[in-house]
Amino acid sequence: MLPQLRPLLASAILMVVLWSCGQKEQQKPTQPQEIPVTVMDVNTQTATYQDQYPGTVIALNEVELRPQVSGFISGVHFKDGARVKKGQLLYSIDAQLYAANYDQAVAALHVQEANLARAQKDADRYHALAENDAVATQLVDNAEAALEVARKQTEAAKANIKAVQTNVRYTKVVAPFSGTIGISQVKPGSPVTAGQTLLNTVSTDSQLAVDFNVDQKEIYRFTQLIQDNKAADSTFTLAFGKQVYPYPGKIALLDRAVDSQTGTIKVRLTFPNPANTLRAGMTGNVLVRSDTNNNAVVIPNKAVTEQLGEFFVYVIADSSKVSQRRIETGRVIGSNIIVEEGLNKGDKIVVEGVQNLKEGSKVSIQANKASNLAKTK
Structure with missing residues (x-):
């Protein structure tokens, strides 16, 4: 081997050794990191809400006051918005015409009573003559018919007096019961029509x-x-x-x-x-x-997560791992919520740190300094 190649070969061997060590280091299994959470024990209680x-x-x-006779308002006898008593006079309608009609009806009754008296005398006289066969039967019948007509006319005159008396009484509008009256819709001198004009309520x-x-x-x-x-x-x-x-x-x-x-x-x-x-x-x-009854399960609303319209909580399982559990939620009470189904007394659920969890996450339970459950009212 050439002397000039020896340093290059040594460098290459060193690089291979370092790469091999790095690969072994990467192949070592990593331990899952524990996620800090706060938990609470599920309990039951009575929940009060509105x-x-x-x-x-x-x-x-409530009654709308309307006149029962037509005429002109002659008097308003209350203050708008005042409290009134049953039978208290509220409105007066000009009664001169109805008083005159009453006097006329009384006079007509007197006339009919006089006619009745005369018809009674005629009938009595014809009956006396008939007993001695001194008068025709037809005349007796005519006298009886005239007497009956006079009776009916007298009864009609009496009925007319009652009707006129009612109209006179209706010129006074009184409170039908005790209560509060509103603002008057008419003033003195205003014309009113029977059954139509609204006076007040x-x-x-x-x-x-x-x-x-x-x-x-x-x-x-x-x-x-x-x-x-x-x-x-x-x-x-x-x-x-x-x-x-x-x-x-x-x-x-x-x-x-x-x-x-x-x-x-x-x-x-x-x-x-x-x-x-x-x-x-x-x-x-x-x-x-x-x-609710004393078996209501109430948990903090922040412990609940929603996925596609369904609601879940994280329950602490064995080995400090969490399991996602579906629940049926009920009434929201302030910062808490009633759980209808899915949780039982004694379950441990995560109330803080939920956003960092997934199924099977390993957790470390932190001390809960604050109260787990707000007051349910």
């Missing part, structure tokens, strides 16, 4: 109702609430934005039938209104408290 439904405040009794105010719709699947639930709700408690509350009405409601009834187009049924609650702060027509949210 279902929310849009509702409308309505009056339990009166509605009850001491207790108001709230109507809302629920899905037909909830009929059984609300039927049970009707049977159980013997007094107003915190089951039903009413909220207007962030402001909650201070008095709880009581369920009154379910509507007669389900709406076939929407598949919903109307529920009615009643609320006391001592401060008159509820007004018909207001809209708000009905909050219905629900309590």
Whole structure:
């Protein structure tokens, strides 16, 4: 071998040796890296939450006031928006024409009563003559017919007086029940037409109702609430934005039938209104408290992952490895969620570090300094 080739050969041998060592180093198996996670023990508890439904405040009794006789308004006897009592005088309609009609009807009755008296005397006289065969039978019959006509005319005159008296009474419009009256639609001197002109509206105010719709699947639930709700408690509350009405409601009834187009049924609650702060027509949210049994599984929402519309959690298996388990989720309660199926009491699930995991990942469990489960309300 030529002396000048010896350094090159040595360098080549050295490179081969180094490459072989590197290959052996790469062929050594690597240990999987443990992923730090925080876990919690699955437990059962009672979960309390509130279902929310849009509702409308309505009056339990509301009446549009319309006149029953035509004429001109002669007086308005209340203040707009005031509270009125049953039987209180609200409107007066000019009664001069109806009073004159009454006087005329009374006079007509007197005339008919006089005619009746005369017909009675004629009939009596003809009957006396007929007993002695001193008058024709036809004259007696005519006298009886005239007497009957006079009786009917007298009865008609009396009925007319009652009708005219009713019209006179209808010139006074009174409150049909105690409640709040609205803004008057007419002023003194305004012409009104019987049965057509709207005068005002009166509605009850001491207790108001709230109507809302629920899905037909909830009929059984609300039927049970009707049977159980013997007094107003915190089951039903009413909220207007962030402001909650201070008095709880009581369920009154379910509507007669389900709406076939929407598949919903109307529920009615009643609320006391001592401060008159509820007004018909207001809209708000009905909050219905629900309590699960004490076997509800509640976990933090952050422990749940979603894949193609299905929900999963990572469960700690043997050798500190995780296994992905599909679950059926229920109601969301704040930062937590109810698990309907898939988890049992005593399971260990990952609540932090979920995003770094896959099936079979090896984990190292870290101390959980904070509470695993938020308060479920």
